[in-house]
Amino acid sequence: MASLILILGDQLTRTLPILENATKTQDTVLMAEVREEATYVKHHKKKIVFLFSAMRHFAKALKDDNFNVSYIKYDDEKNQGRLLEQVKHTLKQGDFDNVKVTSPGEYRLLKSMQQWEHTLGVPVTIYNDSRFLATPQEFTDWAQDRKQFRMEFFYREMRKKHGILMEDKNPVGGKWNYDSQNREPMPSGMNVPSHSQFEIDPITQDVINLVEDEFSEHFGNISPFHLAVTREEAVIVLNDFVEERLPHFGQYQDAMVEGKPWLYHSHIAFYLNCGLLSPREAIGAAESAYYAGTAPLNSVEGFIRQILGWREFVRGFYWHFMPGLKSDNYFNHNRPLPDFFWDGQTNMNCMRQCIKETQANAYAHHIQRLMVLGNFCLLTALHPDEVQQWYLLVYADAYEWVELPNVAGMILYSDGGKLASKPYVASGSYINKMSNYCKNCGYQVSKKTGPKACPFNYLYWNFIDKHKEKLSGNPRMAMMYKTYGRMKDENINAMKDSATIFLTKISKNEEV
Ligand SMILES: Cc1cc2nc3c(=O)[nH]c(=O)nc-3n(C[C@H](O)[C@H](O)[C@H](O)COP(=O)(O)OP(=O)(O)OC[C@H]3O[C@@H](n4cnc5c(N)ncnc54)[C@H](O)[C@@H]3O)c2cc1C
Ligand code: SF4
Known part of the structure; x- marks a missing residue:
């Protein structure tokens, strides 16, 4: 019984049952730098280098340990461009009785694999991913x-x-x-x-x-x-x-x-x-x-x-x-992602630093992802699809199973509060307390309204005002709505006016 064992790019683990139980003299391990997976979103260049290099090193280690490995490089003429086609192609080259694969980290791919047996005409077994502590x-x-x-x-x-x-x-x-x-x-x-x-x-x-x-x-x-x-x-x-x-x-x-x-x-x-x-x-x-x-x-x-x-x-x-999590949009937000998310060209120093570091390292730490970038995405009502795509492609640790709940549940509250007990929103004073960004900023964190004021300040109160129907009953938002309730109408209106000017600018991709 010879098995074709498919190892995906994020399954580089010798302890996976399909490798531990492999018969080295009979089975073949298939690994492929599949075009479809590498390009369906335009992943950060460093992420692609990292994953392809880690895959090639892993395949080499398997070969050194006497596994039969069929490794298909991105520019290999045998590369079929799509995972299923690659498996089909390899099955034709050998005498295989079945295909074994470990459950992938993405709903779309799992659903597709569940149909493979029908398409390929051989048994396809999808094993649980044993790396996690909870199933x-x-x-x-x-x-x-x-x-x-x-x-x-x-x-x-x-x-x-x-x-x-x-x-x-x-x-x-x-x-x-x-x-x-x-x-x-x-x-x-x-x-x-x-x-x-x-x-x-x-x-x-x-x-x-x-x-x-x-x-x-x-x-x-x-x-x-x-x-x-x-x-x-x-x-x-x-x-x-x-x-x-x-x-x-x-x-x-x-x-x-x-x-x-x-x-x-x-x-x-x-x-x-x-x-x-x-x-x-x-x-x-x-x-x-x-x-x-x-x-x-x-x-x-x-x-x-x-x-x-x-x-x-x-x-x-x-x-x-899943799959609902991907399309949830609790606040009906629909603003496109501003262009400066791709080059960091903004006068907001906190955003500039976090985007430039992301561009350089394919990494930003949790609070940068959550309280600067994520906070901005929610306060400016960006469309969840655009935000999800951005986070998935810019970080070298991003895969849908971990990126999507963090984006939909943690930063955008687009799941309506299933994951987080309240939206993670904050004004500039949080960023000022936890960082030294504000001292080199084109805006002033102490100002609440007007062209020089920190955008996070008025965007925050604009958000609180706009979503009072949906959020004021949440006990964890009670403090914020109490403060909001004490604010004078003229102050709230000034915040909303500043927010409107800013949001119009980012919708037109003008410099902010
Ligand atoms: C909007 C947003 C998107 C994110 N996208 C991803 C992603 O695509 N991939 C990813 O691995 N993490 C993601 N995170 C979680 C977290 O930001 C990263 O895991 C962390 O920054 C990675 O850096 P580190 O290894 O130095 O983590 P550390 O700060 O050293 O934390 C240790 C480990 O804890 C785990 N961890 C911490 N927080 C989380 C979390 N919220 N969700 C899942 N694991 C967590 C990670 O495995 C991390 O390596 C995201 C967070 C936010 C707010
Ligand atoms: S002043 Fe506002 S925009 Fe500037 S760095 Fe501080 S928090 Fe960011």
């Missing part, structure tokens, strides 16, 4: 009969189930969450350890040449390229983080500093999401650091919550709410 079914069971889906409660269940940071039935330290000790702005002049860096080897250089030739119109810069492209390198990134940055992770998790994109974050989402690292080992490494006394509980718990809590939660949420 989609577990989330659905947890979500059943709940009106609200709050990550915190799901996370506690996961802590108990997997015995992570637990003492018998209680959380280590007596509390589930130590955020009251986290999330400080960064003191000025503080030295941050540099991020891990790796040499460009001949495999990566070949991919860089390919991407420069074939994807020149895509967004973003390839150079400098420092990302890990093998499991060994990704493990170094994780170890560097645990040793050098985890101790301060919690404390500076929400801080933003001009010119310092990487800060105390782990930079491992790239590797977790394509399989070079496993979430279990990242959680285990952080937990061990706590028990060894090299990192404090507030940081370790905060980091573990991101992976065991948020990451698992958004995946379950994605599968539970």
